[in-house]
Amino acid sequence: MRLSFFLREALRSMRRNAVPSFAAMATVLVTMLMLGLFIPVVQATTGAANSVRKRVLVDVYLKTSAKPADVARVQTLLHKTPHVGKLEYVSRDAAYAQQRKAHPDLYKLLGANPLPDTFRVTPDNPDNALALQRALAPPAAAGGVVPIDESIAVVKNRKTDTQKILTVTNMVKVTTAVLALVLISASVLLIANTIRLSMFARKREVEVMKLVGATDWFIRWPFVIEGTILGALGALGAVVLLGLGKVLVLDRFFHGITSVSAPHTVPFAALIAIVLAGGVAVSALGSGISLRRFLRV
Amino acid sequence: MPPSSAKAVIEFRGVSKRYGVGAVGLDQATFAVDRGEFVFLVGATGSGKSTLMRLLIKELEPDAGMIRVAGHDLAEIVRNRVPYYRRNLGVVFQDFKLLPNRTVHDNVAYALQVTGRTRREIRDKVPDILRLTGLSTKLHNFPDELSGGEQQRVSIARAFVNHPPLLLADEPTGNLDPETSIGIMQLLYRINRTGTTVLVATHDQTMVDKMRRRVIELREGRVVRDEATGLYTRDESTREFALRLRNDAPQAPEHL
Numbered sequence: 143m144r145l146s147f148f149l150r151e152a153l154r155s156m157r158r159n160a161v162p163s164f165a166a167m168a169t170v171l172v173t174m175l176m177l178g179l180f181i182p183v184v185q186a187t188t189g190a191a192n193s194v195r196k197r198v199l200v201d202v203y204l205k206t207s208a209k210p211a212d213v214a215r216v217q218t219l220l221h222k223t224p225h226v227g228k229l230e231y232v233s234r235d236a237a238y239a240q241q242r243k244a245h246p247d248l249y250k251l252l253g254a255n256p257l258p259d260t261f262r263v264t265p266d267n268p269d270n271a272l273a274l275q276r277a278l279a280p281p282a283a284a285g286g287v288v289p290i291d292e293s294i295a296v297v298k299n300r301k302t303d304t305q306k307i308l309t310v311t312n313m314v315k316v317t318t319a320v321l322a323l324v325l326i327s328a329s330v331l332l333i334a335n336t337i338r339l340s341m342f343a344r345k346r347e348v349e350v351m352k353l354v355g356a357t358d359w360f361i362r363w364p365f366v367i368e369g370t371i372l373g374a375l376g377a378l379g380a381v382v383l384l385g386l387g388k389v390l391v392l393d394r395f396f397h398g399i400t401s402v403s404a405p406h407t408v409p410f411a412a413l414i415a416i417v418l419a420g421g422v423a424v425s426a427l428g429s430g431i432s433l434r435r436f437l438r439v
Numbered sequence: 440m441p442p443s444s445a446k447a448v449i450e451f452r453g454v455s456k457r458y459g460v461g462a463v464g465l466d467q468a469t470f471a472v473d474r475g476e477f478v479f480l481v482g483a484t485g486s487g488k489s490t491l492m493r494l495l496i497k498e499l500e501p502d503a504g505m506i507r508v509a510g511h512d513l514a515e516i517v518r519n520r521v522p523y524y525r526r527n528l529g530v531v532f533q534d535f536k537l538l539p540n541r542t543v544h545d546n547v548a549y550a551l552q553v554t555g556r557t558r559r560e561i562r563d564k565v566p567d568i569l570r571l572t573g574l575s576t577k578l579h580n581f582p583d584e585l586s587g588g589e590q591q592r593v594s595i596a597r598a599f600v601n602h603p604p605l606l607l608a609d610e611p612t613g614n615l616d617p618e619t620s621i622g623i624m625q626l627l628y629r630i631n632r633t634g635t636t637v638l639v640a641t642h643d644q645t646m647v648d649k650m651r652r653r654v655i656e657l658r659e660g661r662v663v664r665d666e667a668t669g670l671y672t673r674d675e676s677t678r679e680f681a682l683r684l685r686n687d688a689p690q691a692p693e694h695l
């Protein structure tokens with residue numbers, strides 16, 4: 143009895159305030175649509191950044207004159223160096239074979255093998271790449287760097303490129319997070335305002351209800367239900383649009399790409415759940431804010 | 440001060456209410472109303488009639504003194520119990536205070552819905568009370584489609600649908616012509632005859648004189664007169680009552 147009465151009251155009030163109700167619903171729709179876009183974008187960039195970070199390597203090139211004994215010596219030395227994670231040895235012959243396969247024309251021109259023996263060192267943590275490089279080739283007093291073994295020609299890391307990528311992805315993440323936050327608070331405030339307007343328009347009505355003995359919650363429930371329905375409808379609209387976008391754009395034109403470059407994006411079902419719950423939460427929060435202030439008069 | 444009578448439905452003891460600086464609402468008001476009485480509250484504008492009513496429905500709190508209704512001290516009713524207290528009162532105002540977006544039927548039904556009555560009870564009770572108040576043909580009209588007298592009948596129907604032991608009316612005929620006013624008073628009298636205590640605040644001196652009920656007069660918040668304007672018989676029927684209201688007053692305009 144109670145629930146059906148409150149539902150009927152909420153629907154009656156939505157019919158009567160069609161325009162502000164629609165505005166509130168549209169606000170939730172836009173916010174949730176943005177959220178539905180931001181979450182995969184942020185996750186995709188994070189995923190991309192992480193895979194770049196995993197590929198952080200320090201390459202130790204030996205001199206072409208290095209003998210197998212030198213290689214063995216450097217290998218034991220590397221094993222003792224701090225921050226060394228994985229160690230991969232690529233002999234000059236193996237490298238030559240690999241490169242010739244990749245660029246046959248280019249390597250046909252070369253007579254002898256110009257490539258050195260190489261150790262690919264993966265740091266135990268991508269952030270230690272620089273420290274590792276410094277350990278293998280400490281700065282010399284005379285300027286420049288001197289490798290720790292005379293057979294090592296040069297120590298290089300690809301950290302500088304990595305750093306740029308990480309900075310960009312971090313910026314993307316921060317910007318989207320700030321935008322999402324702004325949008326969500328804007329829609330909470332808008333919902334709160336819509337409900338407050340609709341309650342203010344019915345201030346006298348609420349007074350009368352109180353006079354005939356209605357409790358605060360008896361007056362409040364229809365408003366809460368109204369807000370929740372509006373939020374759910376808005377979120378539903380956002381989900382429909384997101385679904386259309388996924389089917390018509392993502393799946394058709396970017397088929398495969400999304401899963402390769404962003405292996406860590408949430409599944410679509412979870413995204414829908416987040417958007418729906420978010421929409422209801424936003425509107426519940428919005429109506430809660432205005433109701434608390436209102437009934438205290 | 441006399442001990443509180445067991446029969447008293449309303450009891451005011453030294454009740455004072457001041458608004459901000461200067462404005463006196465009530466000043467040391469003391470009186471009691473017994474069960475089943477019909478009492479008029481009169482006085483010039485600003486004498487405190489509405490203040491007294493608003494104190495009774497606990498819209499205001501007194502600065503001093505004690506108010507008891509049906510033996511309960513109003514000061515002891517905490518905020519979230521006030522709605523439950525109000526369900527024992529019927530309240531009628533000069534401006535009707537109807538819900539504008541609801542039909543006559545739904546306005547009356549709302550007073551039952553707040554108390555959590557079932558739909559069946561509402562289906563049973565609302566048509567009954569609307570027949571009593573002569574609104575059976577206006578069931579599905581909205582308040583702005585009714586005359587002032589009809590709207591006041593709706594608000595009386597709403598006030599009485601729960602059969603409260605006490606009915607308060609603050610200038611129920613303030614906006615109505617004399618003939619319509621008699622109809623409203625007749626309705627209040629009919630309700631009074633079912634055993635409900637009725638307290639009516641009014642400016643309408645001729646009406647008060649003709650009705651010959653108990654009169655409490657306020658002046659600047661003080662009770663300056665409290666007397667039963669004798670000669671009235673409690674068992675007068677509603678019809679006799681209405682006849683007397685019309686005939687006793689030669690100055691009352693005749694309506695064709």
Ligand SMILES: Nc1ncnc2c1ncn2[C@@H]1O[C@H](COP(=O)(O)OP(=O)(O)OP(=O)(O)O)[C@@H](O)[C@H]1O
Nearest residue numbers: 458462463464482483484485486487488489490491
């Ligand atoms: N909310 C308020 N704030 C300040 N003063 C008020 C307020 N309500 C009433 N008063 C003052 O209290 C006094 C009593 O007012 P009240 O409304 O009780 O009079 P009343 O007898 O109902 O008058 P009327 O016959 O015109 O309705 C008046 O002087 C009025 O100005």
Ligand SMILES: [Mg+2]
Nearest residue numbers: 488489490609
């Ligand atoms: Mg008044």
